[in-house]
Amino acid sequence: MVAQLETPSANQSHSLPYPLEGLVQVFTSSHRNFFTSVMGQALRIAGQGTPVLIVQFLKGGINQGQDRPIQLGQHLDWIRCDLPRCIDTPHLDEVENQAIQKLWLHTQQVVYAGKYSLVVLDELSLAINFDLIPETDVITFLAKRPAHVDIILTGTEMPKSILDVADQITEIRRSHRP
Template sequence: MSQDTPDELESDKEIERLIDEVMSSSINNDSKLTDEQYRRKMQRRKEIQDRRIAQAVPEKGLIIVHTGNGKGKTTAALGMVMRSLGHGYKVAIVQFIKGAWEPSEKRVFSDWEDQIEFHAMGEGFTWETQDRDRDLEKAQAAWEKSLEYIRNPDFHLVLLDEINIALKMAYLQIEEVLAGLAEKPPHKHVILTGRGAPAALIERADLVTEMTLIKHPFRDQGVKAQPGIEF
């Protein structure tokens, strides 16, 4: 991997400084600017942003982690799946915990059956299966299936749904998952979802989002999971 030159590093620092400078005033302060002052400020911001874009790497396959106790990890990942399908890319989804019920998203994706492979390989939540050996077996099978798609250059995006739970429960070892991710072709994106993502995975990832639980209808109101929202 090439190292940044001193000039490039200095340029990055200058861009960060300019962004801080431009963004230091609050929205309330912006409302007090004259039209001309506001125009000049936004013009300066655009110049800075254009410089950042010009320095950006054109393309890179990303390792993306969605974790945290809040809702929306899989939902956000499925949004990326939809975008990829819209661009005509091939996508693979492997679900590690889910599988005891038919995911509604699988029915939707049947319209893209020539672009997508969908495998729900779990048997439900661990407190429902109550069989650790069986859970281990299913997680290992899901990981082997995942590796097929991670290694396959024809697939642009691979979603490993709830794999973080499998790691947290020690159904998979982080070392084997990191080794598998290292085998992906340079252009491929891999999304790993689930709460409790291990620190080593977060360190390896290019993009990490933590969903924060603020309110939840089940916890706060006793509202059960509903079709179209949770499943």
């Protein structure tokens, strides 16, 4: 016996009877951390055919700016700040500051264009705390994004104003046992 699944044709529309609202999710930790669960979620969603963008604002060093994204599969673009080093201090020279501003502007443009359904903004809280990206700009960005876009923000010491607009907050804590 052979089972055959019927697949919808390109002309058929399968929309939900109600619009889905995108969520703002925050993953925070008291220590600087690579958020493996967030990256796993992004890879899984992209693997299912949903367009995903990962933006790492403070990671550099591998010639991976917005003009040269790494493409993992057909649906995941991964970009970093186009800098020769990773940022770990608020004291930047003009070239470094301009690179972060260029990446922030690019991120806003592609999100507003609706190109991605999930956008991960890695270590955005540190960029805010280092005064590299204004907190008010982030709040405005979250409010103006297309309604269907999910945003995941990661980092240490997430500002209260962002926590206040988040739909979900996940705090990752270290624990030890003697």
